[in-house]
Amino acid sequence: MSDPTDRPTNVRWIVFALGCGSSWMLYLHRYTFALIKPKLANEYGLSNTELGALDSAFSLFYMVFQFPSGVAADVLGAHLFLGGIILVWSLALGAHAWVDERGLWSARAAFGMGQAGAFASVNRVARTWFPLSVRTTAQGWMGVFSGRIGAASANVLFATVLIGALTLDWRTATYLFAAAGLMLGFLFLALYRNSPSEHPWANRAEVEYIEGPDVSQSTSKYESAPRRPKIRELFRRMSPRSIVNLFCINLTSTLSTIADNIYSNWIPLFLYEQHGMKFKEMGIYSALPLIGGACGGAFGGYLNDRLIRTGHNRRWIRSLIGLSGKGTAGVLIVVALYSSFDNPYRFCVLLFFVKFFADVSLATRWGAVSDVGGKATASVFGFNNTVASIGAIAAPVMYGYVSEHASWEAVFIIGGVMYALCAASWLLIDCTIPLVRDEDAS
DSSP: OOOTTSOOOOHHHHHHHHHHHHHHHHHHHHTHHHHHHHHHHHHHOOOHHHHHHHHHHHHHHHHHTHHHHHHHHHHHOHHHHHHHHHHHHHHHHHHHHHSOGGGHHHHHHHHHHHHTTHHHHHHHHHHHHSOHHHHHHHHIIIIIIHHHHHHHHHIIIIIIIIIIISOOOHHHHHHHHHHHHHHHHHHHHHHOOSSGGGOTTOOHHHHHHHHHHHHHHHHHHHTTOOOOOOHHHHHHTOOHHHHHHHHHHHHHHHHHHHHHHHHHHTHHHHHHHHHOOOHHHHHHHHHHHHHHHHHHHHHHHHHHHHHHHTTOOHHHHHHHHHHHHHHHHHHHHHHHHHHHTTOHHHHHHHHHHHHHHHHHHHHHHHHHHHHHHGGGHHHHHHHHHHHHHHHHHHHHHHHHHHHHHTOHHHHHHHHHHHHHHHHHHGGGOOTTSOSSOOGGGO
16 A cells, blocks of 8 residues: 555545446436326326336335345445446336336336435445535535436436437337346446545555544544433434424425426326427426425535534524425426416426425535534434435325326325425424433433
């Protein structure tokens, strides 16, 4: 290994690219199903309710396998686990085009199982390969921004380019996306290692730059830490107010998930059914809300940190940004419905701003979870995501039924109501109250 006085190598930026690529591919593949719904409806005669049930199959297995997948990522390391599940979910995506109508449910279930541990693994990659001083920035780019852009890319690449411009059939386009995922999985297995010290390309200076501060912090702060409390002790150290706090944070996640399901699963089919939009245009316009969400998520994180650094009260900064973001989104979705519903182009432009403000509160929620979670932050994150998955299971069935038996306007009205309820929930959240009190404070 090189002398410690050498300049650090830049292997971490290869890892950064792999992490961004994993999140980008995750959402590129996930959002593809919304684009093939019109094809499945025509080819198999599936109703919107049946298509929604297929979305729920994904969400059910995604929820069930989240916690076990997180444990597996910790035990096996991200190298084998994340590289392996990229291959699994890519094969499952390809199965969507290979199986017949009877096999679609199994393909969706396998796809949800494969993607369940992805973000837990990406977060582990960021924690292992980036020092504390820049870790949150790395997580923001690797997780939120890359994922949202991947979702937007699915609409443009799949619908506009492959089907619209190149006139490929949907099965060929799906196989191409699956092949790209397999290539990324093998690339990840070849280039990634579980820590900087294990990577043959990283010199000692880079290893110490990444691991040094964490090692010194761990030595001074945690080696003499008290014994780990038992589960029963943790429950005893929770207060009724902290439990209400956790409930309200989980409520905001669930309501937000129900509203955002419109963008992940239904916008392409809405443009096709309501406005007869062709795939070439559909890909571009259905991507606009997702691009808005990417911009809103980045801005929301900056806004939180900026205002908190100026000395403002952390509790009210979190709550008011969450309230104003979701509240503005709810107002704008009503404005879009009543001013532009009959004009799909203007309607999608307005949805860009709806999703921008909706996702301003996304980083706010992550910050609140970290604030209340303390030493149990990872567990609180996992529990929060599992509860929110209930909304992801229920929403597709509900929206499929409503769009089929009521109207598409009703679908967006429900989304606006979810945003309003989510905004109101933020008033009950106090991120300065820890979920579990320290023993000294109890």
